[in-house]
Amino acid sequence: MDYRVIKENDLFLLTDQSGNIPEHQEQGDGFGLYMQDTRFLSRMELLINGKKPIVLASEADQNFLSTILLTNPHMEENGVLTLWRESIELKRTRYIYKDVLYETIQATNYSPYACSFELSLRIDADFADMFVVRGFMHGELGKPRGRRIQGGAMQLGYDGADGMIRELKIGWPKDAGSVKPDGTICFPITLDAAQSASIPFHYMPIVNGAEPKLYPRTEALNTLQAEYDNWLGTSTTLDSDMPLMNDLYNRGMLDLRVLMTDLGFGMFPVAGLPWFAVPFGRDSLITALQMLPVRPEIALGTLRTMAHHQGVKLDAWHDEQPGKIMHELRKGELSNTNQVPFSPYFGTIDATPLFLVLLGEYVKWTGDYRALKELMPNALRALDWIDEYGHREGGKFVAYFQESSKGIANQGWKDSADSVVHRDGSYAKAPIALIEVQGYVYQAKRALAGLFAVMAEREGDGEYAYGALGKKLEADAEALRTRFEADFWMAEENYYAIALDRENKRVESVTSNPGHALMSGLFAPERAAAVAKRLVAPDMFGGYGIRTMAEGQTGYNPMSYHDGSIWPHDNSMCLMGLSAQGFRQEAAVVIEGLLEASKKFENNRLPELFCGYSAVHGRPVSYPVACSPQAWAAGTPLVFMTSMLGLSLDLEAKTIRLNPVLPRGMNRLRIGNMRIGEGLISVQVERDGDGYRTKVDGSGTTWKVELPNGAKAAAEESARAMSGGAMK
Template sequence: MEYRVLKDNELFLLTDKKGDIPLNHKYGLGLYKKDTRFLSEMKITINGEEPILLKSEPGETYESSMLLTNPHIEKDGEVELWRESIEIKRHRFIYSDVLYDRVTLRNYNPKKVKFTVELSLDVDFSDMFIVRGFQNGTTGKKLGVSQTANDLVFSYVGADDIKRNTRVAWDEQENANVNDQTIQVPIELDHGEVKELTLYIIPTLAGEKIEVHDWSLAYKGLKENYKTWNESVTNISTEYKPLQNLVDRGIQDLQALSTDVGHGPFFVAGLPWFGVPFGRDSLIAALQMLPFQPDIVRGTLRTMAHYQGTKKDSWRDEEPGKIMHEVRYGELANTNQVPFTPYYGSIDSTPLFLILVTEYVHWYKDMQLFEELEKTIEAALDWIDLYGDRDGDGFVEYHQESSKGIANQGWKDSADSVVHRNGDFGESPIALAEVQGYVYQAKAGLAQIYEANGQEEKAKTLWKQAESLKKKFESAFWMEDKEFYAIALDKNKERVGTLTSNPGHVLFSGMLMEERAQKVMDMLVSPAMFSGYGIRTMGEGEAAYNPISYHDGSVWPHDNSMILLGMGLLKGDEQANKVISGMIEASQSFENHRLPELFCGYSREEGKPVPYPVACSPQAWAAGTPLTFVRTMLGLYPNIENNQLAIHPKLLPEMSELSLENLPLGDGYLSLKVKRDSSGHQVDIHKNTTGFLIQKAEHVSVNV
């Protein structure tokens, strides 16, 4: 189903293309806050008849508009309203936890018309887990509906004893009636006359006070927020419009997905189902944004540090030092019916947290934040060694302990995602290939920071551990007959040998032997793995390959982005540009030219990309993927040891220039333009206040 979605901070709206939330629909439409549905019906009719949709623009994630008109309406042989007489415009946005919804009516009939606009409303206060059909459980009760001359208040007390309200207010209308939760507004319009009806929908929990602004002031405030956001992000420009549009769309979507739960801004995972703090998703999206906007990185690190595990709790798969997987705020979580307050069933969140710390310090040289987080960092390292390595073999493994937890705890977390070549599922404890790479990258990166900070003993210990892991990984995961790495080791330490994208993440770690890294890059762009639009999660021809599966043959933009970061680091220009070109082409087939969470893995020869039916869009790490295209094409990789920034540009054949204005680096900014012509690439640096030396590739000329 195509839907329209809006979000600002913790409030988001999901409607059909008309802008309605029909009663008893099956798609989870509604207005949500804190994992509770605060509006389960919102439908407009004219004289009891549904309007006809003319146009529905996906627009921005912060506002939406729909254009509708009336059907032909007769009663007892008398025409009440001639067809297409009334133009109906719906315009809505969310600002400061209030949904502003305006209906503008214009009469195109040559005569005066009279009709009634009805706005039907209901609230079920359902928990997100129940809406999605994942859980049932003990819930609270509705307290009824109260009304005044120009508002309705729906009330509910949850099983968690938290009172939840939805207040629906409207501009005063002298003749407005409320009948069975339907606002009825009689309208009279002369030819060409226009009238506006405005609703203000305010969800609240536990008596919180929320200020409702004048429509125009709220809209101005929203626009100013986006202007401030755009000014805080590095300006990226290219004459290649498909890439420019994709970058611009991603940056806007990321602003919509930014949230602050008290520790600074970070990105929630995605809409509609994952508008919450999410360990790996939030961390990877912050990593994608890292070179272009540091505030998000700081907020992400502080948020994850706040939720770091402190005890052994099998119900939540929690252990001391572990970085959480996901936080939920609904009544099922609050009453411990689901283990998500937070839930810790993620094997990769902890090393990804450490990677984000190291990449941030390498890029910005911010030792103050490093020192602020040092206890969190040490606890995370202890978790890797004491709990992550469950059997002391040097690899980090996962195993589900919670009865309502997640079985597969890597990023491919569906039940069928780790499968042997004969079709048998891998049994836990499972050591994933990419997780070993994350651990190596985290320890090696931290060792560099400790060395630069004069903490030699800590650095030596981490280097020793990293080198040991590197040797063990090559021995245990490399499949000589396939010239590729296994996705995992199962509980018997047998290789799970299916060809997958997972080993591609290890490229970014710097852990792989050079010759084998080249073979990995070649395999990832081979016909088995590369669909023409992106790298598949599983190779075509494998026993479990399924192009319409969630994790066994689909294409995930963020998966490709993690691989691209490694290809860029290793100067795999040809392979990287092949992937980037494919994904840019794929984006042209999706609504608003937006990369979704995932799409099906059918080959390009079979036609345009096939959408995955329930993919989230916008999704943070999909929105951040175009930013990795830019970083990879420019070859931007800082080195903390020699205070240099590598620039190794390789633009797509379709491009001739790419510019960055005010790229934050160190304690300053860098601005540059890369131009490509028949003689190669030229880099013009017209601002460098960073303190970093620019290290150019041999075939590139640099003008400073």
């Protein structure tokens, strides 16, 4: 990454690698301190004797703590030496706690002589809306209040067009420095040889006078460290004899922690940093789905957050309809004044069925029927939306159409303007029915039908008529399957189309989208096998992952956003399907490709996407503006875990089915403290000749374990452990 970012809850800091927020930025840099889609700090430049320091080290491995080492350039004035090169080490340490950014700048003199120099910070705040920062939108904006300086503090303010008063308060030790008229804070420093001095700062965003509390720095940092340790310690663990897999899994878990936010309904993941640190229907739901085996409570927080913002009315400006799940929620000045339709915006076709898919999977994993009852009104409204508004004008399939003049045209996960393209190169016209959306709808209705049948047995039909509703959903799903197979199959490609356009014509590009629908069970068995085979064929799989579009297609471009690039989360959705349908070897190929790709990225972090060039280039090619960390990319290694185990659940039979396959180079895998139902399990897999020996230990669970034929002895051993064994 050519930037550094730290975040905690709703506040994040984006800087260059030196830790600075430069005054002059390239379009799209967007460096700053942000809260509620507003840039509270637009300039923060550390200088030594008025010169920019040299970067020695800039670490990004700890998401909550940033440490940057700098030194001085050689300095002479009129031929007189003022500071020998590399005499002074500058160490910047910063973290965020309870809506305050804390930074300490420590200067150490490594010269054999006493040195005098000036450290300065040039500070400014433009309070710009995120849409303005990114150059997407402009409009009627507020006015700055100017700068107030008192003792060891400087305060900048802004009267927003939305009536909100936004301020930034910067504090440092009283009487330690002085402030120039342009806002530069200056600190004269003299150090003896080997002597150090530290200057602590804090940066405090304030909205409508609500000033956050300052905490002692040691307490704040220790608490943050403890929270991260607890996050890892109470999550499902992965350990193997492949260090790369262990590192990638742990990196994903740390990245997911930094992306957690709570708006009052439980923790849930925002989409990614730096541009999408907001609730994001599709991304948040898919990430929560990836996290189910690791931290299932995140799914509940995500479901409750989405339910709270569920559509209630017909509103074309926001692309809103009753029962629809939102796409994106922004809280900046332009959204608050309704100059952009993101408060929230509902222009997404897949979030509503994904909400239902996540609800069904959450209850299956946890047995939390209380949550099902709690969210039943939201689920019914989402089902009504699918039938009434999703099927536009009586169409056969759920399809999207942009109504908002400032909304999004393509409303699936491939939302760029060129992402749904015919073989002749023309772009499909809306309404567009995407293949993965039909899979989500099918999966949601099948899953809920099963849960409603269980509820009817547990409680009777009750106010929701569970039994009748479940039978209706089952019938709806079967009717969808029949329609789907007739309209989406491309016989000449032996593959499914990405979509149907407004004339119900197949969009016959070969893409990764069918891989998402594979997990739903929508496909006929022989066609599911054809999809699995094509996903890892050379035109779709270049060695580092499944491409979004097959090489050789008219729209293929390995440098594009959606037409040939590789998205880790896209691969994870395909992996879910490959594993669910029993295509173990194809799943292993995908995992091996992404593991190989991760070697080339900083801290083995899978980015949002990378270019779709094949492995003959020797390394994956970075995509210029990919977000990193990105929630559903961070969640991808978690899907590796369940895929390697070949894990599936049968809720009705309370059975855990395992059919493991390990990637090349791995001979041992241990998964610890996986929460299923009311208990925990641990699984150990070891290669044994051409097969695997699998052992399962359980604590507090009544679920049975089922292993494939040929693993009887291990199954009996696991059964004994599950019946009374302690966790190991």
